[in-house]
Amino acid sequence: MKKIFMGLAVVLLTLGLCVSTATAKEDIVFAETALITGVFGFAGGELHEGIVDYFNYTNENGGIRGHKIKHVFEDCGYKVDCSVATFKKLTAEHNPLFYSGDSTGFMKAINPELQATKNTLMSGVSYASELTDETKYPRSFIIGPSYTDQMSILLTYAAKEMPGAKVAIVHSDSGFGRDPIEAGKAKAKELGLDLVEVITTKPGSVDVSTEVLKLRRKKPDYVLFHGYVLTPINEFMQQMKDLGMATKFMGTYWSSSELMYMKAKEVSDGYLGVMHLNYFNMEKSPGKEWDAMRAYNAKVHPDKLTRPNFYMFGWFQGMVWAEVIGRTVDAGKELTVDNLRATLNSIENWDTGGIASVPVTVRNNSIPFGRVFKVNAAEGRYEPVSEVIEIK
């Protein structure tokens, strides 16, 4: 009797092992250079948490077609040398299929190695216009519209709302700030806008009184900010409103976060931001995935009643790569960089269930779409004021 039981146990164990081998699929590694500390810390912590939450949520729901996501990361404080070291370390140890990098400098520095040796696709926090060149950056991808496209979307909105409007551009004196300026000037001309002034300031400049006086003389209908997070946009808005000017203010992705109305309060009312994502605290639910994200947040972070758009960026980043994996598996293809890249490029009108504010179509190594949102300071939220604007 004992022998029969032993025999049965061995058979069951063997069968069990066979079944588990047949069903368990290989984990997919997603590595990240996190930006929890350093100059990007204002956004990096939330962005990281967005990625973490999305992968936990996905894994709790069975993974991607049975593949669980293994997420590894190290914080680098937005320093290129540290980011490159971390990339080497994480890729050597974990061989990730996807990597979330950081600055434009890092994306450029790592590009030759990424192409030459690693079996990895990369996205990051950079929207640098240069990265839209897929022939030069075949392994990198911009999760959204480039800075040039963001500026074009805002200018297109202005041209539609007020044809021939007078526009001024204010940008920071940094690589980030200078990125879309020449293209923006050309776009303004193409749209028939009257570009009356281009002002360059220090990234965190506080005393902007002389610049405000310049703008007062030019009386622009719109002032478009780029290359800032908050300061000095709030200073410009405050001083120009104090002077009784009816100018409308607009800004690109990094200055279209909740920080605008949380810090600048009522001065920010009417501020126009460009965004390819929906915000966390929309008045009405934009879709099922957005509801699921809110529900997951309520479950795991009950203390966090709202989240900035940096969190949404992290969630969306994870979602894009998960979609690419899912589609590649569905097509019966191997999860190789070339197959994944082909899948990514084939994405057209993807409905993200309300996470993105636009149907996602990949073009020019980016997602060149966006909507314009307006700050409602009294309600403490952004509200959509435009349809989807596509940049061709």
Added chain:
Amino acid sequence: MRIGDAVSTYPSDEAIFRTQTQKVWMGIFIATLLTFPFVSSPYTLFLACLVGIAVISATGLNILVGLTGQISLGHGGFMGVGAYTAVWLADNMGMGLALSMPLAGLLTAAVGVVVGLPSLRVKGLYLAIATMAASVILHFIFVHWEPVTGGNAGINLQNANIFGINLNSDLRMYFVVVPLAIIAVLGERNLLRTRIGRAFIAVRDRDISAEVLGVDLLRYKLMSFGLSSFYAGCAGALWAYFFKVVTPESFPLDTSIFYLAAIIVGGMGTVLGPILGAIFMTLVPEILKILTAVVVPILPNAQVLLSPVRVVVFGALIVGFLLYEPHGMAEMWRRTRRYSHLWPFKT
């Protein structure tokens, strides 16, 4: 102090390695450096190259600040000049590192001499501001001289080779960077026993007295700026060959502060100081990251929670050095050596 090493001639008194023991230890050190890349991971090899470049640059700054007493906040800008020059020469003239790096160093030295001109009239904080202004001007040139620098987008190094060997791996870069770092340090050590080195020190200690003694201040201050910038230019060129891209953001003002902190923490005016300082400033943040990761099994969210703490600890360590060991890590090393020489007797 060490006993039994009395010398009877001036050359032996001025020798770089004065004792047999020193030569043996140096041999062991070189052997370790030679075998290191074959037992290290890509990550540690990368860090070793980074340390090597930092050693060259910090040694250059030490010549100016530590030996000659001229404060400079333009070192990052000088590295930028070297980096852009090397990449431009490599991409446009087809030069390999063996030619483009020294030429980049020479051009940077010339720029350094020009930037050093105010040192004849001002010193201390005023000179720091003057060199910082030079750094800002250089940054402006990096951004706006587009045909050469590529403007905001910067330039990519297409042709990274030395004597026809493609420098496409960290292993190859290691065998370029580390010997050059050794040569740079030996160069500085040798400088100390020459008339030029002694003149630098005289200028540092009391420039008026030095002039009275016949030291030409104009000549030696500018020479110090030139030499220091040559080192920075070479380090910048190596940096560019290592990362294969240079943008205006590659060498911000932070870079100058980083190297100033490195030589202060390491020990200004000593040969060992910049080496230890460069190692400290490059590796401590990484070591703190590893220590943070060790806590993960106990505290799963440690990497997120402790990341800001890591930055504070790094800053506190620097402040700690300034407070408790103002002569830097080189002095700690000297004390350790003295102790070990006389052990088990007290120093």
